[in-house]
Amino acid sequence: MKRFSACLAGWLLLLAILSGCGFKDIDRRFFVMAIGIDKSHAEEKAYRVSLKLAVPFAKIQPGETNTYRLVSDDASSIAEAVRHIKSKVDKELDFTQSKMIVVGKDVSDELLREDLLDWFLRRRDIQSASYMAVGDPSAEAVLNVKTNSERFPGDSLFLSFDQDGTESSFIATEHLFDFHRRVREKGIDPYLPVIRTIDDGAFLIDQVAVFDEERMKAVLSADETRIFNELVERNQNFDVETKTDKVQFALNVHRFRYDYKIQASPPAIHLKGRIVAQAEESTEAFYTRPWSYYEQLAERQTETRYARLLQKLQRLNVDPVGFGLRYRATRYGGAKEWKAWQALYPKVTFHPKVSIDIKSSGGIK
Structure with a gap:
């Protein structure tokens, strides 16, 4: 009898744990497709974090401009900004589909001190294969570009970097895991492609920013970037x-x-x-x-x-x-x-x- 009571108590405890595990259906989630980090202009706030959220629709047509929602917040840390953004949306934030990390030029030097990388590397739902880039004039401006060819939020950026779409000798590709390796490893310095906004419906990726151990040293021209890709990325195209x-x-x-x-x-x-x-x-x-x-x-x-x-x-x-x-x-x-x-x-x-x-x-x- 005592053994049965102990077994019953264990099953009840297990059911209590499972009932509070926090699972949410897909229609109660916002998938974060891209993350932008800028320097905040608010007092006592270090960062301005922007999240590009996918808005679910039954059918998405090319050129739809309402398929995403860009939510931004100023905070002293990325974790605090994300928690505060949750109070601005009606669904749970899901980072498992995040494939793009854009960092503003004014805050890019902090990547080398791992102040920004720390949050991305500690979260289990942030992919280490996510693409990284510098946003000019800001990460928020880059994420807010509405291209007519996007099938889903961030699609145009993903296709630009993963070579499933365009294959350009001017586009350098860098991943989160490789950038972190270059920051920590002696003898090989980090770099990031630069995304520039042209107008409300387009962006240009034909430059690369090079870093030393402390800061961004220079942004190479388009012609230099093409040669850079041949030597560093061993580009064949x-x-x-x-x-x-x-x-x-x-x-x-x-x-x-x-x-x-x-x-x-x-x-x-x-x-x-x-x-x-x-x-x-x-x-x-x-x-x-x-x-x-x-x-x-x-x-x-x-x-x-x-x-x-x-x-x-x-x-x-x-x-x-x-x-x-x-x-x-x-x-x-x-x-x-x-x-x-x-x-x-x-x-x-x-x-x-x-x-x-x-x-x-x-x-x-």
Whole structure:
């Protein structure tokens, strides 16, 4: 009898726990599709948090502008802002579908101190594979862009970064897990793509912001961003533009790979790359000269572009390619080797060598 009473009490306790587990049906939830963080202009408030919420409809047509709701709040922390936003909506906030984190330029430096990253990394319902970007002029402005092609809230941003939609050589992609790794790891510096609003119905992603250990150092131009994607993200979808006084042509790249070696004395980095391409546009027919002529022109200008970008990153004292990480990984001095690399990197000379093989002229003679 005592055993039966104890068993009954256990089942009643279990039922009490399950009845209060907090489960809510899908029609009682707001799915947070994107999160924006800006610096607050209110007194004693550190952040302005914006959440892009999906509004459920039975049928969504392309171009619908009322399929989302943007809710913002000012608070001293992200957790406090989210709790206060809950008082502004009539459904539970669900972060399991959040795939986009946009940080305003005025608060981006705090990412490096992990003040902002801490909240995202501690929550179990925030995906570590979420995309990250810098919003210009603000994260709230970027999330409030209404594009006519969106099928659901945030769809245009997701398609821009995951390459299921557009594939652009100007768009850099960065994830939460990789950004956190770059913030903590010595020898490889973080970067984030920059999303700029053009008007009420469009945005532009053709720049990248590079960081050192303390702050954002610079925003690269569109042309520099394209080269950055080739070296850092090893992008395979890009064009090689070549222009001289006599001819101008463009090559569409089919395959691209490169490797490099670090030389300690004298300090140098020898980068060797190989590109297989097809002629896409030219001011003269490719049959007037040997193809080797065009290959050599493209090789020299590509090597110059790589050297200029690497030298600029060196002057900024940032290393998003990860040369320092390779240096540490191939030596066994620990902290001593890291200090040696910090003294070595500003003195390094870059020697890029690119081999271009044109497989087709892209037309019929």
